[in-house]
Amino acid sequence: MRNLFPGLCAVLALLLGGPARAEPTLRVGATATGLPFTFLDTKTNTIQGVMVDLVTEVGRQAGFSVAVEPLQFSTLIPALTASKIDIISAAMFITAPRKEIVAFSEPVYSYGEGLIVPKADARDYASFADLKGETVGAQVGTAFVEPLKKSGLFAEVKIYDTIPDIIRDVNAGRLKAGFADAPILAYYVKQGLFPGVRIVETLKPAVVASVGISVRKADADLLGRIDAALAKLKADGTVQKILTKWGLPPSADRS
Template sequence: MLVRRAILALAGLALALSPVSAQQTMRVGSTPTGIPFTFLDTASNQIQGVMVDIVTAIGKDAGFEVKIEPMQFSTLISSLTSSRIDLIAAAMYITDARKQVVDFSEPIYTYGDGLFVPKTDTKAYKDLADLKGMVVGVQLGTAFVEPLQKSGLFAEVKLYDTIPDIMRDVNAGRIKAGFADGPIVAYNLQQGRFPEVHLVKGYKPMVVGSVGIGTRKTDPDLLKRVNVALAKLKADGTIKKILVKWGLEE
């Protein structure tokens, strides 16, 4: 009996140490409407994009698989802190306010907000003051909401769940202007979406920030693994290749 128990124990230990069982699966929160960072590819019905490629490459180097969980941008942090997901991979700025709640990897890509208006509006907007009195739109949960609301310049700051929703209302003339992640707006327009909208080239972004992978504050070891892998991927050119693949530059 003792011998049998010893054999079973050794077998269990071998299974536990096997590469298959050691491979973890991390649930990764991503948004379906943040092209080219994250978006739903209708052909495959899978979330794809820059951040999906990057977190997948990080997982491969760090020894874990990823399972992408689609969700609204505004629910990403609460989903992470409540352990519905294990990582955030989306177009989410690393901000001081967010760092009070979750941890972030080293920065991956830096950009600012873009201002978009109807194509018929050719005014050379430079900053928020040039849009005084307008009804404008912004995505709920983004770093752009607070400065717009606190400016006191606008007749109304309408909150939207997704960037395409804002662009759709600008396209239809329901609001005068929208603010969102510059690369996401540009990519949508390059793809021929929202033909009655244009990105204001001379506008100076009100917020410039960097995106990173989000982790729980209770998972410092996971954050370390992510950063070690990310450093390798930056050094060997993998991150640059992913950015170029999706039409972005470092």
């Protein structure tokens, strides 16, 4: 019996208090140029921002850790469907066409398009129609491209890889106006890096939608855990703390 006792203790230890399983690490796709949602922090050489903080907190609640990988916005969904990443956490609108390809969490934050023009241009633009006949810019893969093109109002809708590229051309006088995510435009302009541009405060957004976290359609269990974590983080004030930390204005929710 004396010889059996240590073995029994070992079995009981495994059954009752064995070592916990390590949390899985999921690959998260994000962009390096989406201030304040996702951006490359050159001091740490890591992707930071609202959606990084959020997915990290969601992971803590849902039982996974995250490894954030920088990708161009237009490559995020292809990377997810090809299983090169497991989650997208970026400034990506929940839209009907995207929902046909990937699954989205409950909404996190809502806003519409913003407009920048050269600072010397003092006109109070309110809609697309006020820029009729002009050449404007938008970022590839965003929800703003099709409405701009379908309006038929513009001489040309130039497509750019990143939002800073749009701002740079407006700043240099190479582009009449640029449309992009309003909070991202506001954040860049606030930094003072592009002194030759201004945000058009009078614009009434034509495209207002919500940002969410996305996963593959087959990952229903993961999506359920993400939504449960988001609900808890909204209820305990964590989501609002993250939004406040990064200086985001109130959500432009249409409800």
